[in-house]
Amino acid sequence: xxxxxxxxxxxxxxxxxxxxxxxxxxxxxxxxxxxxxxxxxxxxxxxxxxxxxxxxxxxxxxxxxxxxxxxxxxxxxxxxxxxxxxxxxxxxxxxxxxxxxxxxxxxxxxxxxxxxxxxxxxxxxxxxxxxxxxxxxxxxxxxxxxxxxxxxxxxxxxxxxxxxxxxxxxxxxxxxxxxxxxxxxxxxxxxxxxxxxxxxxxxxxxxxxxxxxxxxxxxxxxxxxxxxxxxxxxxxxxxxxxxxxxxxxxxxxxxxxxxxxxxxxxxxxxxxxxxxxxxxxxxxxxxxxxxxxxxxxxxxxxxxxxxxxxxxxxxxxxxxxxxxxxxxxxxxxxxxxxx
Numbered sequence: 001x002x003x004x005x006x007x008x009x010x011x012x013x014x015x016x017x018x019x020x021x022x023x024x025x026x027x028x029x030x031x032x033x034x035x036x037x038x039x040x041x042x043x044x045x046x047x048x049x050x051x052x053x054x055x056x057x058x059x060x061x062x063x064x065x066x067x068x069x070x071x072x073x074x075x076x077x078x079x080x081x082x083x084x085x086x087x088x089x090x091x092x093x094x095x096x097x098x099x100x101x102x103x104x105x106x107x108x109x110x111x112x113x114x115x116x117x118x119x120x121x122x123x124x125x126x127x128x129x130x131x132x133x134x135x136x137x138x139x140x141x142x143x144x145x146x147x148x149x150x151x152x153x154x155x156x157x158x159x160x161x162x163x164x165x166x167x168x169x170x171x172x173x174x175x176x177x178x179x180x181x182x183x184x185x186x187x188x189x190x191x192x193x194x195x196x197x198x199x200x201x202x203x204x205x206x207x208x209x210x211x212x213x214x215x216x217x218x219x220x221x222x223x224x225x226x227x228x229x230x231x232x233x234x235x236x237x238x239x240x241x242x243x244x245x246x247x248x249x250x251x252x253x254x255x256x257x258x259x260x261x262x263x264x265x266x267x268x269x270x271x272x273x274x275x276x277x278x279x280x281x282x283x284x285x286x287x288x289x290x291x292x293x294x295x296x297x298x299x300x301x302x303x304x305x306x307x308x309x310x311x312x313x314x315x316x317x318x319x320x321x322x323x324x325x326x327x328x329x330x331x332x333x334x335x336x337x338x339x
Contacts, residue, residue, distance in 0.1 A: 060266060062119055062326045063087075069121030069143065072324050074335055075128070077111040082123075082141065085335075087328050104147040110135065112160035116171060117326075118191070124171050126154065126164055133180055134160025138171075138189060138196075155187050155196050163211035165219060167240065172199075172219060174238075175206045182207050182227045186238075200243045206232055212264040212272060214295070217241060220248075220272060223260040231260050231279075235293070235304065250293070250304045259289065263325050265332060270295055273332065274306075 063070045074083040082101040089097030103109075112134045115125040123141035127134050128148065136157055139148035154173055162176025171189040178185055184202040189195070202209075206224030214220055219238040226232050235248040259277030267273045275290035289308065296303040324335035 060268070060327050062328055063121070064119045067119060067121045069117075070328065071117060071121070071123075072326065072333060072335055073115065073117055073123055074324065075109045075113060075115055075125060077113070078108050078130075080105055080108060082146075087326075087333065101146050104145060114162060114164035114173075116164050116166050118166050118169075118171075122191075124151075124166075124189075126171075126173060127160055127162075131158060133158035134177060151189070152195055154189075155198055156183070156185055159183075161207040163209040163221065165211040165213055167213035167219060168216050170240075172211065174211050174219070174221060175202055175209050175224065177207050181205075182225075199240075200238070200245055202236060202238075202245050203247055204232065204234075208261050210260070210262050210264050210274075210277075212266060214266050214272060215269065220264065220293070221245075222262055222264050222274060223277075225260055231258075235306075237302070246302050248304045249302050250306050252306065253308060263334060264293075265325055265327055267292075267327070267332075275309075 070087045072085040072087060075081070076083065080103045082103055084099055084101060086097045086099075107129055109125075109128055110130040112131075113125055113128045115123060117123045124138060125141070125148065126138050127136070128139050129135040129137045136154035136159055138151040138154060140151055141147075142149055156173075156178045158179050159173060160177050163172075163174035165172045165174070169191050171191065172186065173188070174186050175182075175184055177183065182205045184205040186199045186201055187196050188199055190197055202221065204226065206221075206226060209224040210222040212220050212222075214237075217240055219240070221236040221238070223234070224232045233252050235250050237246050237248055238244070239246070258279055260279075262274050262277035264272055264274045272293040272295070273290070274293055277289070292307045292309060294305045294307060296305075324333075326333050
């Protein structure tokens, strides 16, 4: 029987995890088959959504078909180590799938960095050079030389605690702390043109936002921290064609108001799956809450519904690595820190 949740311990700081949504489509599976390690109290709700979740796994496969570098990655902060996990390696061969690379660089990776791997397998890391205010550097990883090649710097001089997301051959840097002040400034790096381009700012200054792409046109911004160190409870959508941000009309429940920095990923043409996160003290909630954001499919509509699910991850929510979330082979895969 295929497990809904798998956690593979490797490296010293991270655990590789996956949520398999094929399991959620089979109503015959029972929680006692899994030794009670997972909470399946939300299965009835997800049975109603099951035929919609990952209705076409190939369509939502993150990597290109010809990509040979299908990795989950992790840059060790304050060090020169890059950890890679090969998603094409069978799960029974963890040692072969996981490896550490010592980077040929003359600086230690900043704790304020953000990174992303593209569907073609290119790994970009922003704000990698250490600086208390954050930096504006951008590098790309060279697999053969195990080095970081410098690319054009971000337009903002110093940026940290921002959101980073890939969409349509662009890497987007959203909000964060810019020059020591919480900002709504946004920009995108055009990979083909090899340059940064200023885009419309968010409606409000926020740091520690969660960003995901949607239908290869939109970015969705979930929550964040404002200048008063309070959690912002809004969800905002960026239209890359019109270069505009719109606050979504989404009724929020109490559990969703407790967190920021959740994981979020598109699972079909109408739904974004949202889970995990931290509270304002920097600690994870007692359980890993999950939601499905259902977007209204009407032109110009800003209506959406946030549907709560149950905890699919055993134990405490843990601290998720925000650079690692991917959809691959019908699974949601990610790294969990301090597991």
